[in-house]
Amino acid sequence: MLLKQNSTASVMGFARYSRKPEIEPAELVAAARNWQKSFLAKQDGILMHAFVGNLAGEFADVILASDAAAFASMSQNFRGDESARTFHSMLDESTIKLTQIRLLDNAFQVPTGFSSIEIGKLALSGVDGEEEMLASAAQLKSNYLSRFPEAKAHVMGHINGDNYAEVAFAENIGAGRQICYGYLQDESGQNFLKHFDQTSFDLDFWFVLA
Template identity: 35%
Template structure:
């Protein structure tokens, strides 16, 4: 794992299941090999994290200087032997990828965290919506809700598409992440942001850091 020292403006988040006939430890080793032999040699790639969840799935998150760096990395991905070896251990039907712009100036991932809360949602389109209002609502959550918790390590919003956004939180433990999320829906500081997205569109999960 590389500790980033400069800010990122883009990230890629992939989630997937391993093949049933592959030991999970082999998937972890394949990911580490791919990271060292390919990913960290790509210009503009700043950090990478590998996760698991309670359902036995895996995910990895890559922070980049910008979307161009992610484009360049993607162009060379399939030509790398370590990429092919890694993908061979995954169930291809379960692989999904999200790329988004980080909507926070000078964001650097925290040096220490053990859990990630990653959620996406679609903005409600039947009333006025603006990214500026959304980011103000996000700041309110950080200042009036997340700052109450010692385990909160970082938070930002991302833009996936014109209608779809991501909310990402870094927390010190899985238990604390669930506790923070548990109070989210009932805290007034979170209501402005909650009112901006379609509840039926929410896709949220908790991921614990593997590497």
């Protein structure tokens, strides 16, 4: 994993996909690590990259960047890099879904000590706005997430329109799932969830592979 500590990020890139059937998982992991070390580590403003998988056998990249310009520069340079082309050639292009997220914490520190990332996409219900939702997210962190030593970081992000992202970093996937599903039994968790159209939830848990 690429991790530049003591750095502040404002943008997250999230790309999920499946491998081509003829590509072995171990091949993809090796190619992702090579791309990470040969290309991403050398890009200005790219603060974190985790190549991750989920329990359904899908894969994803989670990237933290200092700002939108750094993320755009990396995306532009991607096309000309050999390690990036090799890695990309192993992916089933029909399955690739890209999301850019503007983090709503102006001082979000790149976390450490995690091996699991929960990424949830949610749409506001229309009852309250962003300000009220962020106030509930702050209460969730102080009243609920703070009880768990396995919870390493939590941040909200804006995708577009009324669409938002919740991102939670945990020590491991088991803890991440337990903490997240515990929202339903906790008052601050329930207050947070009420801001969103629950038919819009798109939630998954990812574990670090490289």
